[in-house]
Amino acid sequence: MTTKLLVANLSDIDVKGSRRIKVKELEIAMFRLTDGSVLAVENSCPHKGGLLSEGMVCGSTVHCPLHDWKIDLKSGNAQEPDDGCIKTFETEIDHKSGSIYIKI
Numbered sequence: 001m002t003t004k005l006l007v008a009n010l011s012d013i014d015v016k017g018s019r020r021i022k023v024k025e026l027e028i029a030m031f032r033l034t035d036g037s038v039l040a041v042e043n044s045c046p047h048k049g050g051l052l053s054e055g056m057v058c059g060s061t062v063h064c065p066l067h068d069w070k071i072d073l074k075s076g077n078a079q080e081p082d083d084g085c086i087k088t089f090e091t092e093i094d095h096k097s098g099s100i101y102i103k104i
């Protein structure tokens, strides 16, 4: 069963910025992109667990701060030649209130 949780407000995250949230034992990184969307992924690089929330975002890709693997925030896949995948989470924004929901 999918649960929809209110996790933040748009005003909490700068454009091109990120925010870490914890839902039970899951740590999730949320990124606000320049196109206005908010994407959420597991906050752990598939290489050696670097905190992706501290990485630099370029388009819809985050660069891991540890060894610069590039992770696609939409698919969760590492960009070739690297290989790996992280979990992604569906998000929903209420543009009236700015509320950001995540589906888990």
Ligand code: FES
Residues within 6 Å of the ligand: 045, 046, 047, 048, 049, 050, 064, 065, 066, 067, 068, 069
């Ligand atoms: S831990 Fe992310 S690139 Fe190595």
